[in-house]
Amino acid sequence: MKLPRIRFEKRLTSPRWLPVASLAGGLALAMLTIAIIFAVLGVDPLVAFQRIFRGGFGSVYGLQETITKTIPLILAGVGLTLAFKGRMYNIGAEGQLLIGAIFATGIARAFPDWPSFLLIPAMFVGGFLGGALWAAIPAVLKTRFRVDEVLTSLMLVYVANEAVKFLVYGPWRGSDTRGFPITDEFPLAAQIPSIIGTRIHYPTLIVAILLAVLIYLLLTRTKLGYEIRVTGENPNASRYAGMDYQRIALLVMIISGGLAGLAGMGEVAGIHFRLRPPESISPGYGFTAIIVAWLARLNPLAAILTAFLLGGLLVGGDAIQIALNLPAATVQIFNGVILLFVIASELFNQYKLRLEV
Amino acid sequence: MTSVLSENQATVQLRGIVKRFPGVTANNGANLEVCKGEIHALLGENGAGKTSLMNVLYGIYHPDEGEIWVNGQRVTIHSPQDAIRLGVGMIHQQYRLVQTHSVTENVVLGLREGFLFPEQAARPRIVALAEKYGMKVDPDARIWQLSAGEQQRVEILKALYRGVKILIMDEPTAMLTPGEAMELLHILRRMTAEGLTVIFITHKLEEVVEVSDRVTVMRQGKSITTLETAKTTQSELAQLMVGRDVLFQLDKKAVEAGATVLKVEGLNVLSDKGLPSVVNLSLNVQAGEIFGLAGVSGNGQRELVEAITGLRSVSSGKVVVNGEELTHAPPRARVERGIGFVPGERWMALIPSMSIADNMILKNYARPPIGNGPFLDQNAVAAYTDGLIKEYAISTPDRHTPIKRLSGGNIQRALLAREISEKPSLLIVAQPTSGLDVGATETIWNLLLAERARGAAVLVISDDLKETLALSDRVAVIFEGQIMGQFAASEANLEQIGLMMAGALRSSEADAQKESTAGEPA
Numbered sequence: 019m020k021l022p023r024i025r026f027e028k029r030l031t032s033p034r035w036l037p038v039a040s041l042a043g044g045l046a047l048a049m050l051t052i053a054i055i056f057a058v059l060g061v062d063p064l065v066a067f068q069r070i071f072r073g074g075f076g077s078v079y080g081l082q083e084t085i086t087k088t089i090p091l092i093l094a095g096v097g098l099t100l101a102f103k104g105r106m107y108n109i110g111a112e113g114q115l116l117i118g119a120i121f122a123t124g125i126a127r128a129f130p131d132w133p134s135f136l137l138i139p140a141m142f143v144g145g146f147l148g149g150a151l152w153a154a155i156p157a158v159l160k161t162r163f164r165v166d167e168v169l170t171s172l173m174l175v176y177v178a179n180e181a182v183k184f185l186v187y188g189p190w191r192g193s194d195t196r197g198f199p200i201t202d203e204f205p206l207a208a209q210i211p212s213i214i215g216t217r218i219h220y221p222t223l224i225v226a227i228l229l230a231v232l233i234y235l236l237l238t239r240t241k242l243g244y245e246i247r248v249t250g251e252n253p254n255a256s257r258y259a260g261m262d263y264q265r266i267a268l269l270v271m272i273i274s275g276g277l278a279g280l281a282g283m284g285e286v287a288g289i290h291f292r293l294r295p296p297e298s299i300s301p302g303y304g305f306t307a308i309i310v311a312w313l314a315r316l317n318p319l320a321a322i323l324t325a326f327l328l329g330g331l332l333v334g335g336d337a338i339q340i341a342l343n344l345p346a347a348t349v350q351i352f353n354g355v356i357l358l359f360v361i362a363s364e365l366f367n368q369y370k371l372r373l374e375v
Numbered sequence: 376m377t378s379v380l381s382e383n384q385a386t387v388q389l390r391g392i393v394k395r396f397p398g399v400t401a402n403n404g405a406n407l408e409v410c411k412g413e414i415h416a417l418l419g420e421n422g423a424g425k426t427s428l429m430n431v432l433y434g435i436y437h438p439d440e441g442e443i444w445v446n447g448q449r450v451t452i453h454s455p456q457d458a459i460r461l462g463v464g465m466i467h468q469q470y471r472l473v474q475t476h477s478v479t480e481n482v483v484l485g486l487r488e489g490f491l492f493p494e495q496a497a498r499p500r501i502v503a504l505a506e507k508y509g510m511k512v513d514p515d516a517r518i519w520q521l522s523a524g525e526q527q528r529v530e531i532l533k534a535l536y537r538g539v540k541i542l543i544m545d546e547p548t549a550m551l552t553p554g555e556a557m558e559l560l561h562i563l564r565r566m567t568a569e570g571l572t573v574i575f576i577t578h579k580l581e582e583v584v585e586v587s588d589r590v591t592v593m594r595q596g597k598s599i600t601t602l603e604t605a606k607t608t609q610s611e612l613a614q615l616m617v618g619r620d621v622l623f624q625l626d627k628k629a630v631e632a633g634a635t636v637l638k639v640e641g642l643n644v645l646s647d648k649g650l651p652s653v654v655n656l657s658l659n660v661q662a663g664e665i666f667g668l669a670g671v672s673g674n675g676q677r678e679l680v681e682a683i684t685g686l687r688s689v690s691s692g693k694v695v696v697n698g699e700e701l702t703h704a705p706p707r708a709r710v711e712r713g714i715g716f717v718p719g720e721r722w723m724a725l726i727p728s729m730s731i732a733d734n735m736i737l738k739n740y741a742r743p744p745i746g747n748g749p750f751l752d753q754n755a756v757a758a759y760t761d762g763l764i765k766e767y768a769i770s771t772p773d774r775h776t777p778i779k780r781l782s783g784g785n786i787q788r789a790l791l792a793r794e795i796s797e798k799p800s801l802l803i804v805a806q807p808t809s810g811l812d813v814g815a816t817e818t819i820w821n822l823l824l825a826e827r828a829r830g831a832a833v834l835v836i837s838d839d840l841k842e843t844l845a846l847s848d849r850v851a852v853i854f855e856g857q858i859m860g861q862f863a864a865s866e867a868n869l870e871q872i873g874l875m876m877a878g879a880l881r882s883s884e885a886d887a888q889k890e891s892t893a894g895e896p897a
Contacts, residue, residue, distance in 0.1 A: 239753070251728055
């Protein structure tokens with residue numbers, strides 16, 4: 019008469035392999051779901067997966083492009099590992115990235131005569147400050163007025179979007195762009211060099227990897243990192259120990275926003291050499307970075323690897339769009355499905371399922 | 376016992392109920408017999424097993440042993456739905472209402488009658504029910520607009536609407552103002568007059584005498600006896616409730632009490648709900664003494680301790696430590712002035728998923744030798760943590776193990792070790808041994824006595840009266856945020872303490888006017 023009921027029971031102990039197993043299980047289910055979506059779209063899933071892999075990792079050109087896209091993903095993703103560790107759910111890295119791009123562009127336009135060794139570092143600093151500023155807004159709203167940072171950081175993405183559009187259609191539109199909504203090309207001194215024959219702007223890549231290591235050390239070796247971890251894991255214990263929540267929340271957001279801003283700076287100064295409409299600066303790096311951070315289980319070093327994987331997925335997704343004639347949103351669907359399953363799989367680290375008859 | 380009432384009048388019978396949880400036996404052969412149309416009080420201290428026994432009757436727990444009889448039939452109750460089908464309803468201390476929904480919507484929530492707008496059809500029935508039992512409730516009001524007393528009436532309506540004939544109420548007056556409590560008692564009388572039955576869980580003697588027809592006293596998971604309320608007295612009930620167990624004899628060496636370390640003067644503190652929970656309270660704790668605060672939990676102990684440690688703001692009064700006023704100082708400043716604190720909810724002071732080392736440095740990470748400029752000195756962390764593990768015999772594979780993997784006794788020892796290692800001049804320990812077995816309890820007690828011998832002022836807050844009396848040099852009893860009496864532990868009179876804990880007796884000074892302080896929640 020009664021249907022069996024599914025109950026979640028809290029685990030009292032959990033084996034060491036469990037986090038890995040649940041992550042693998044989540045990814046496997048995500049793949050299965052994506053395969054079903056392919057099948058519905060009339061594409062053989064195996065062919066599609068193969069194409070994605072070949073597109074992202076299977077050729078020299080594919081790998082070059084993957085590494086190029088890995089750069090902003092490392093920067094923004096590492097920043098988010100820190101924010102999420104501190105329980106600040108910064109969903110607006112995309113907007114922070116765009117404001118970073120605006121600040122970098124502003125500096126390139128303001129000091130066109132500076133030599134490269136001054137101008138490029140100034141643009142790094144500017145990019146960081148822009149993103150940090152944009153992330154500080156939700157942080158202050160959260161700590162002063164208890165406004166949910168998820169909503170404010172997300173909404174500020176759209177504001178940043180419009181800000182970029184306003185600039186490229188308006189005051190910053192170039193003089194020799196034949197009507198396109200883009201700025202003039204940056205002076206040569208403001209262009210970050212790339213490995214010859216590729217779009218890999220290696221100074222940004224080196225900075226990104228260094229920052230990942232630095233953030234890792236910050237979390238594991240410093241007092242601030244300890245405070246961030248305690249506050250994120252147990253806000254009550256943080257209060258009990260007398261930690262300054264407002265300071266921690268603000269710092270975490272500023273650093274994560276700053277890193278996203280660096281990612282935006284890298285895109286305009288390393289690839290496009292000008293400010294463009296938002297969708298051509300970033301195909302959603304700031305949102306993909308959320309998956310980078312969660313897939314890495316909030317470990318900044320692991321985020322280097324997951325950024326590379328998701329970079330490859332972006333490139334491979336582009337490849338199948340053209341080759342298999344799939345809609346442009348396909349990659350975003352991948353990302354959404356993966357994020358959903360990865361986050362859902364975390365549940366099984368704390369709970370086990372029991373069927374009740 | 377033999378009931379004066381014949382078998383078929385008993386509407387509920389619980390026979391030999393045993394309910395075990397890992398490490399604890401909540402009920403150990405409890406019996407209860409409730410007659411139709413009576414208000415039956417279930418009296419006992421915290422942890423006596425009252426609520427868990429009623430959770431068995433309501434189908435939340437399944438008994439390991441024992442029988443449940445309802446209306447003369449042996450029944451098995453798998454879930455609250457089963458219980459309601461048998462006419463048994465329960466209202467918990469925490470109301471289960473949807474704050475943004477209306478009264479009517481809450482009453483019909485979860486019922487499967489009508490597909491569209493079932494509350495339209497239900498509304499007249501709800502109004503009629505409320506009228507019948509003299510409950511004033513606006514069926515269209517939203518829950519968040521209602522006072523605690525009104526919300527409780529909604530819970531009662533929910534039960535009545537579902538055809539409940541036997542209503543269990545867990546500490547129903549705990550959240551109410553005195554006026555609302557009086558009103559509740561009238562409603563309950565009307566209900567029993569109509570043939571309904573009420574089981575009333577309480578630890579307040581006054582209420583037992585005021586409302587109940589009969590009372591069953593519980594202690595340590597067992598039902599001690601059932602009495603007719605008219606034929607008993609508050610002091611007899613107090614004695615039965617606290618028990619006459621031999622006190623633990625501790626090897627307590629005499630320590631000369633020294634200077635006053637903690638001085639609390641005329642303290643007033645509000646609860647989370649904005650109600651007065653510590654009322655004009657004063658106390659002193661001296662160096663080299665253990666001062667025990669006895670009382671049923673929820674009488675302002677938590678708020679008092681949080682006010683002393685800086686986790687809760689003080690509305691008026693003073694907190695002075697070692698002659699320095701710290702009433703409004705931030706928590707960190709108090710840690711640095713030598714206040715150690717082991718809260719009753721241990722996970723408030725620990726981070727379960729983090730390692731033992733990360734947990735041990737929670738209080739001193741910012742200062743040398745652990746804190747070194749902006750860094751944590753990993754060698755110092757290792758030396759410090761390994762030192763504590765060894766000194767306090769914390770049983771763990773290593774310092775990297777997440778603290779949640781340790782046993783309850785080891786977790787408490789680790790927590791206490793951390794607080795003691797700072798050599799606090801004031802050590803506050805709430806529920807020092809709750810949930811611990813005998814061996815672990817002894818270790819914790821000895822650690823506290825060692826702190827006393829070192830010259831620390833120790834404030835112990837415990838629900839467990841035996842523990843408080845065994846450990847303390849002086850004892851005070853707290854009830855509704857006020858000190859009811861204070862005496863040397865050696866001169867303690869259990870009966871008196873029982874009465875004070877239940878709010879039925881107060882030594883010396885006249886009762887403070889409650890009217891001026893009791894407020895209705897908005």
